[in-house]
Amino acid sequence: MAFVNYSTKNIAIKVVYYGPGLSGKTTNLRFIYSKMDPESRGDLLCLETPVERTIFFDLLPIKAGMIQDFRIHFQLMTVPGQVFYEASRKTVLKGADGIVFVADSQIPLLDANLENFDGLRKNLVEYNVDLNFMPLVFQYNKRDLDNLIPKETFNSLLNPLSLPYVESSAINGVGVFETLKKIAKLTVPVVREKIFGEKREPEKEEKEKRKEVVEKAKQERDKAKDEIKFVGKKEDPQIRMTKIRFKSQVDIEDQMKKLAKEFIKK
Numbered sequence: 001m002a003f004v005n006y007s008t009k010n011i012a013i014k015v016v017y018y019g020p021g022l023s024g025k026t027t028n029l030r031f032i033y034s035k036m037d038p039e040s041r042g043d044l045l046c047l048e049t050p051v052e053r054t055i056f057f058d059l060l061p062i063k064a065g066m067i068q069d070f071r072i073h074f075q076l077m078t079v080p081g082q083v084f085y086e087a088s089r090k091t092v093l094k095g096a097d098g099i100v101f102v103a104d105s106q107i108p109l110l111d112a113n114l115e116n117f118d119g120l121r122k123n124l125v126e127y128n129v130d131l132n133f134m135p136l137v138f139q140y141n142k143r144d145l146d147n148l149i150p151k152e153t154f155n156s157l158l159n160p161l162s163l164p165y166v167e168s169s170a171i172n173g174v175g176v177f178e179t180l181k182k183i184a185k186l187t188v189p190v191v192r193e194k195i196f197g198e199k200r201e202p203e204k205e206e207k208e209k210r211k212e213v214v215e216k217a218k219q220e221r222d223k224a225k226d227e228i229k230f231v232g233k234k235e236d237p238q239i240r241m242t243k244i245r246f247k248s249q250v251d252i253e254d255q256m257k258k259l260a261k262e263f264i265k266k
């Protein structure tokens, strides 16, 4: 659930990049970080605990857009994809407002994608969240490689509800911001509804309204106000990743809450 600070008028929306090991989740965050104006982003953090093997996730807070007069902050997080990091994956999912499922398009990894997606569904059930009602965008990554799983196969096996998907090559920055914009577009109305009780417009009515010129102009104005713009004027291509070590999973949970709240104080 998004954090809201009513006195400073800030909202933090939590988006988790989920997917099998090495599918490109961290690569997405690093690219976003490198393209963001330094004033619009927090530190790229890597939180770790030394339990058996190191478990970690990445966190990138960024500022973008408004909901009414509240400034929106997206807290982008990745989970470690390898099978044995289940506990870490579950922790990071807690309270997610939206999910980007980063699939690896290489043919031998089809089962790994499906299993990981199944794990996502199960982990959410433990928080009483139904994935079918969660803002979700698919990213079919590594499209620059040969021997790819056809997007039709991904769509029929992973995405039967025809949710938004992006074919990407995160390593080259292709499709990274497209994915981020798509998930932002899905999460903002949901968070707005949760926090302010504003009802989302049913699509059909919206289409009818667009026929009317006056209404259309008004909508365009509103749209411009809500436009989610991620890349600022001054890019900073340098990537600095700060590592923080923790003793346990519980410490990480506390730290995540603290970081989310601290970032929206500013």
Ligand SMILES: Nc1nc2c(ncn2[C@@H]2O[C@H](COP(=O)(O)OP(=O)(O)OP(=O)(O)O)[C@@H](O)[C@H]2O)c(=O)[nH]1
Binding pocket: 019, 020, 021, 022, 023, 024, 025, 026, 027, 028, 078, 079, 080, 081, 082, 141, 142, 143, 144, 145, 168, 169, 170, 171, 172
């Ligand atoms: N060819 C290609 N390689 C990619 C792409 N995206 C990521 N990679 C590479 O895949 C490897 C894994 O990328 P990461 O971003 O670390 O993957 P991850 O999903 O964060 O992995 P875990 O944290 O272990 O779950 C790295 O060597 C990346 O450079 C892509 O679009 N194309």
Ligand SMILES: [Mg+2]
Binding pocket: 025, 026, 027, 078, 079, 080, 081
């Ligand atoms: Mg990673």
